[in-house]
Amino acid sequence: MKNPIRLGLLCLGLLCSMPSLWAADIPVKDGESIQDAVNKASPGDVVLIYPGTYKESVYIDKDNITLRGVVEEGKWPVLEGEGKRNDAILYSGNDFTVEWLTITHYKGNAIMGQSGNNFTIRYNKVIDTGVYGIFPQFGKNGLIEYNVLSGIEDAAIYVGMCDNVDVRHNEVFDNVAGIEIENTRHALVENNYAHDNTAGLLVFITPGLPIKTTFDVILRNNFVVNNNTPNFGAPGSIVSKVPQGIGIVVMAADDVIVEGNIVSGNKTAGIVITDLAFITDISSDPESEPNPDRLVFLDNLMFDNGADPVAEVKALMLTQFSRTGPDILATPGSAQEQDNCIINRERYTSFGVKKWSECERKNTSDVLSYRIPGGAPSEPVTATNRTKLLYQGICAGCHAYNMRMIGPPTLAVQALYRNDAQGIADYIAEPHKVRPDYPAMPSQGHLSPELRKDVAEYMLKVTK
Amino acid sequence: MRALLSSLLLLPVLSSLAAEWRLSEVCPAGFRPEQGRCYLQSLYGEYASLQDSGVGGLKTGLPPLREGFTPQQIDLGRLMFFDPLLSGDGTLACSSCHQPSKGFADGRGLSVGINGQLAHRSAPSLWNVGFLKRLFWDARASSLEEQMEGPLYSPIEMGNSREHLLKSLNESAAYPPLFKQAFGDSAISLDRIYTAITAFESSLVSLNSRYDLYANGVHEVLNKDEIEGMNVFRSFVARCAECHTPPTFTNQQIAILGTPEPDGHAFDSGVQAVTGDASQRGGFKVPTLRNIEFSAPYMHSGRFETLREAVAFYTGGRGHAVPEGEKLNLHWHIWEPNLTDREIDVLVAFLKTLSDESFMPPLPSAVPSGLRPVVDVKPN
Numbered sequence: 001m002k003n004p005i006r007l008g009l010l011c012l013g014l015l016c017s018m019p020s021l022w023a024a025d026i027p028v029k030d031g032e033s034i035q036d037a038v039n040k041a042s043p044g045d046v047v048l049i050y051p052g053t054y055k056e057s058v059y060i061d062k063d064n065i066t067l068r069g070v071v072e073e074g075k076w077p078v079l080e081g082e083g084k085r086n087d088a089i090l091y092s093g094n095d096f097t098v099e100w101l102t103i104t105h106y107k108g109n110a111i112m113g114q115s116g117n118n119f120t121i122r123y124n125k126v127i128d129t130g131v132y133g134i135f136p137q138f139g140k141n142g143l144i145e146y147n148v149l150s151g152i153e154d155a156a157i158y159v160g161m162c163d164n165v166d167v168r169h170n171e172v173f174d175n176v177a178g179i180e181i182e183n184t185r186h187a188l189v190e191n192n193y194a195h196d197n198t199a200g201l202l203v204f205i206t207p208g209l210p211i212k213t214t215f216d217v218i219l220r221n222n223f224v225v226n227n228n229t230p231n232f233g234a235p236g237s238i239v240s241k242v243p244q245g246i247g248i249v250v251m252a253a254d255d256v257i258v259e260g261n262i263v264s265g266n267k268t269a270g271i272v273i274t275d276l277a278f279i280t281d282i283s284s285d286p287e288s289e290p291n292p293d294r295l296v297f298l299d300n301l302m303f304d305n306g307a308d309p310v311a312e313v314k315a316l317m318l319t320q321f322s323r324t325g326p327d328i329l330a331t332p333g334s335a336q337e338q339d340n341c342i343i344n345r346e347r348y349t350s351f352g353v354k355k356w357s358e359c360e361r362k363n364t365s366d367v368l369s370y371r372i373p374g375g376a377p378s379e380p381v382t383a384t385n386r387t388k389l390l391y392q393g394i395c396a397g398c399h400a401y402n403m404r405m406i407g408p409p410t411l412a413v414q415a416l417y418r419n420d421a422q423g424i425a426d427y428i429a430e431p432h433k434v435r436p437d438y439p440a441m442p443s444q445g446h447l448s449p450e451l452r453k454d455v456a457e458y459m460l461k462v463t464k
Numbered sequence: 465m466r467a468l469l470s471s472l473l474l475l476p477v478l479s480s481l482a483a484e485w486r487l488s489e490v491c492p493a494g495f496r497p498e499q500g501r502c503y504l505q506s507l508y509g510e511y512a513s514l515q516d517s518g519v520g521g522l523k524t525g526l527p528p529l530r531e532g533f534t535p536q537q538i539d540l541g542r543l544m545f546f547d548p549l550l551s552g553d554g555t556l557a558c559s560s561c562h563q564p565s566k567g568f569a570d571g572r573g574l575s576v577g578i579n580g581q582l583a584h585r586s587a588p589s590l591w592n593v594g595f596l597k598r599l600f601w602d603a604r605a606s607s608l609e610e611q612m613e614g615p616l617y618s619p620i621e622m623g624n625s626r627e628h629l630l631k632s633l634n635e636s637a638a639y640p641p642l643f644k645q646a647f648g649d650s651a652i653s654l655d656r657i658y659t660a661i662t663a664f665e666s667s668l669v670s671l672n673s674r675y676d677l678y679a680n681g682v683h684e685v686l687n688k689d690e691i692e693g694m695n696v697f698r699s700f701v702a703r704c705a706e707c708h709t710p711p712t713f714t715n716q717q718i719a720i721l722g723t724p725e726p727d728g729h730a731f732d733s734g735v736q737a738v739t740g741d742a743s744q745r746g747g748f749k750v751p752t753l754r755n756i757e758f759s760a761p762y763m764h765s766g767r768f769e770t771l772r773e774a775v776a777f778y779t780g781g782r783g784h785a786v787p788e789g790e791k792l793n794l795h796w797h798i799w800e801p802n803l804t805d806r807e808i809d810v811l812v813a814f815l816k817t818l819s820d821e822s823f824m825p826p827l828p829s830a831v832p833s834g835l836r837p838v839v840d841v842k843p844n
Binding site: 282 | 496684716
């Protein structure tokens with residue numbers, strides 16, 4: 001830094017011209033509403049939630065908002081669903097962070113995203129919420145770390161239809177599924193502790209979803225231990241069909257690397273690899289490719305798996321004169337070919353991997369993260385740029401600058417109204433037919449008077 | 465624009481004066497011209513979607529639209545869409561079952577075809593149909609061109625034949641010159657007919673609802689109940705958004721719901737009848753919810769008269785309406801969300817925020833055949 005003073009001035013100048021860079025802390029105390037704080041927040045703001053009990057569902061449809069719990073001497077802020085509220089946190093904005101919250105007793109999910117790129121979900125405790133604990137969906141580039149989740153009747157952490165996600169350092173226990181990566185690409189699942197679930201880690205293609213593939217997933221250095229809890233999934237749900245006692249399930253997913261995990265004490269099998277035939281009672285989807293392909297099994301520590309397998313696995317193992325389940329089970333018809341590979345296979349008890357080749361790759365030390373350097377592109381919607389968005393998205397569909405479209409050219413409107421933005425704002429609220437050779441304009445009366453005037457002013461300034 | 469409209473008002477029966485018909489030279493509302501072809505301009509134009517899937521959340525890019533048609537092709541399609549010349553006996557147009565005032569559906573449980581015959585299923589809305597990659601309730605067509613051969617030539621719908629359709633268009637004085645305006649020469653082929661109607665149908669875009677304003681950052685346009693309804697809609701309790709996914713409010717997949725048939729009607733096996741796959745028995749394509757307020761009754765057989773009834777179906781219990789003896793692979797999101805009456809009310813309130821007919825096309829007061837156009841006009 002050759003000239004710190006000059007740089008400082010430059011930063012100051014930037015800040016002055018971009019007020020949204022003045023990130024504010026918005027405190028919420030026990031008895032107040034987190035939603036009220038979110039409604040007040042602007043992109044960049046941090047909502048600080050102090051210890052207390054918050055009985056609400058919170059939705060965040062803005063960009064770059066952080067919900068941060070304040071933990072004081074072991075006292076946490078608690079979002080309490082009382083068994084009657086739907087989801088605790090629903091977000092759709094980009095660059096969203098939620099951390100340091102305890103979430104319990106909701107009917108639906110604890111933290112749920114519907115789109116929203118560059119999400120961070122960390123340091124949360126989720127206890128006994130209904131369906132999923134943490135469920136980002138349709139998100140690109142995310143981090144889920146240092147969360148502890150238990151008592152979830154489906155997946156505790158469910159990454160569904162996402163790209164570029166790291167899931168690490170989480171503890172998941174007493175759930176039906178610990179961590180599920182579903183119809184998702186480029187996921188790194190690392191250093192998690194998955195114990196006492198029905199199944200620990202799941203990498204799935206689920207048929208019937210609009211995004212069809214799962215590939216490029218690394219399961220690395222996880223503890224996957226004693227996942228023997230009887231399945232308590234809701235009838236009809238996909239995970240209700242998962243047999244108890246499995247450490248890792250790979251269903252139909254491709255290019256999955258399993259490395260450095262400690263997989264032990266899972267009573268049916270350590271790792272099960274299967275095609276979509278695993279799930280019965282589901283409508284078939286011709287667009288979902290059913291077979292797991294190109295699996296890579298590097299060194300893992302596996303022992304004490306398969307002590308008391310479910311009946312189907314027991315029957316299968318009897319064909320090999322064994323009464324116990326294996327460390328690695330590729331179900332008949334699934335991943336039987338040499339496009340899959342394994343190293344040091346002699347260390348494990350196994351079924352169905354005889355034809356697998358020897359891996360050329362010995363480790364994944366070249367992969368530190370699957371997140372996107374610099375993040376996924378996201379332009380926050382702000383009070384200033386939303387006017388431009390409305391003009392481009394709605395007005396420009398009928399008005400070009402100097403050319404006839406279905407509406408008259410913007411130039412002609414500018415000539416008519418000159419500096420009278422209010423005139424335009426009033427007209428578009430209740431348009432009437434003005435020009436005999438043009439159809440009447442559809443009303444924009446659902447926009448507030450202020451917003452109509454903003455857009456009108458924008459229209460008067462358009463120069464191309 | 466639409467100079468032909470004003471001239472036609474004076475000449476309702478003089479279709480032989482072909483020179484009077486001029487097709488529009490400007491793109492329809494919401495479409496900008498680029499080298500003479502029309503492309504959608506929307507609030508969603510700058511957004512991406514994961515894996516280019518066209519599904520996601522509030523600020524998510526659209527699936528690919530059938531676009532790039534010329535203004536003349538779109539306008540010719542519009543005229544044919546409302547022209548009963550396209551049916552076997554000159555009584556029905558596309559618009560008979562896809563009426564502008566009824567969300568481009570027909571307000572009936574089962575549609576009525578030629579000679580008053582009942583169709584097997586309910587006519588779907590055509591709003592945003594250009595975004596769909598599969599058509600019909602059972603998803604059996606993969607393009608609009610392929611789809612329209614169904615109703616045109618079905619003996620219980622429009623009752624036409626390919627030969628008769630070509631003959632009647634060729635014999636009309638007005639159509640060959642219009643095909644020349646739209647395609648460069650006056651030859652009339654089935655492909656050109658399908659292209660023009662596809663062009664028109666794909667121009668029926670509805671993306672400027674109050675919901676869309678909310679999604680794009682104008683939060684104040686929705687009231688408290690509507691926002692509450694939106695949150696129930698996308699919650700993992702009601703799970704509506706899992707299949708009716710923004711921005712088009714369909715994920716375009718097949719789902720088995722187990723909705724009841726109208727009284728006295730046999731069980732409709734849906735997709736199974738097309739594919740022969742028993743696991744798909746009772747499956748239907750997830751429909752869009754855009755402009756759903758206008759297209760009652762609901763479901764494939766129009767079994768539910770109101771939005772409230774349709775919404776309440778989902779909280780009636782998994783499989784509660786499946787006939788005895790039927791084994792269906794019900795979708796995993798059909799469960800028992802135990803929605804309250806209040807939640808159902810606000811869900812309905814939210815669904816009405818998806819209404820937007822601002823790009824309603826001009827409804828013709830005459831069509832080139834000289835027959836009376838099938839147009840209903842919404843009473844004010």
